[in-house]
Amino acid sequence: MRKPIIAGNWKMNNTAAQGVALVNELKPLVADAECDVVVCVPFTDIPAVSEALKGSNIALGAQNVHFAEKGAYTGEISAAMLKEYGVKYVIIGHSERRQYFGETNETVNKRMHAALAAGLIPIVCVGESLEERETGKTEQVLSVQIEEGLKGLEDVSAIVIAYEPVWAIGTGKTATAEQANETIGFIRKKCAEVFCPKCAEKVRIQYGGSMNAKNCKELMAMPEIDGGLIGGASLKAQDFSQIVHYNK
Numbered sequence: 001m002r003k004p005i006i007a008g009n010w011k012m013n014n015t016a017a018q019g020v021a022l023v024n025e026l027k028p029l030v031a032d033a034e035c036d037v038v039v040c041v042p043f044t045d046i047p048a049v050s051e052a053l054k055g056s057n058i059a060l061g062a063q064n065v066h067f068a069e070k071g072a073y074t075g076e077i078s079a080a081m082l083k084e085y086g087v088k089y090v091i092i093g094h095s096e097r098r099q100y101f102g103e104t105n106e107t108v109n110k111r112m113h114a115a116l117a118a119g120l121i122p123i124v125c126v127g128e129s130l131e132e133r134e135t136g137k138t139e140q141v142l143s144v145q146i147e148e149g150l151k152g153l154e155d156v157s158a159i160v161i162a163y164e165p166v167w168a169i170g171t172g173k174t175a176t177a178e179q180a181n182e183t184i185g186f187i188r189k190k191c192a193e194v195f196c197p198k199c200a201e202k203v204r205i206q207y208g209g210s211m212n213a214k215n216c217k218e219l220m221a222m223p224e225i226d227g228g229l230i231g232g233a234s235l236k237a238q239d240f241s242q243i244v245h246y247n248k
């Protein structure tokens, strides 16, 4: 019932020229994809990659968006700036933004509402640190991220949620399929409580954290996992296309 969504998060990798080369290699490899395919690219790559993706089944995403329409916010990018280039998705509240750039549930919430108001689909990231998991605080942390980060949402299925345990990002240490399934199940249950059971059934929740061509099949076979947000493995066309074709 929920269409799977496989999204690459290039993070701070690929110049515009490198990005175009990557998507040109990727396009034929994923042309027959049965899931939604997205690449979330650096801001400066957006114009050229947008052009290169025309006529393909790959949607374009950004990695952040500011909450104001415009104004004195040096270094920030508005939703309208993204929309002009056909950007469809935007990652919000990635743990690297929370960890290194002071992003909080409150700023995540404001950015999410600005994105929705402009017609962008937010991919809101949530996840616990290793210490939080080891001290049994995972559900508490996720609950606060959902209650505060997603506050004021009418329909939670208007967004995509990415569950990214911080300890699994870029570490090669993936959550087991059972762990990821159980935690995503908890997120869905929490969404049913905070929003409504019907929209919680509909919202797509991705897993992210060292997902690759080898482990994607097992993760994607889990009933609660509706897709992946892929960092490192999205930088190689072959690897990313194997994840897109996780069921082959």
Ligand code: 13P
Residues within 6 Å of the ligand: 009, 094, 164, 168, 169, 170, 171, 172, 208, 209, 210, 211, 229, 230, 231, 232, 233
């Ligand atoms: P890796 O796939 O490199 O672990 O990164 C995951 C991630 O942070 C995607 O947003």
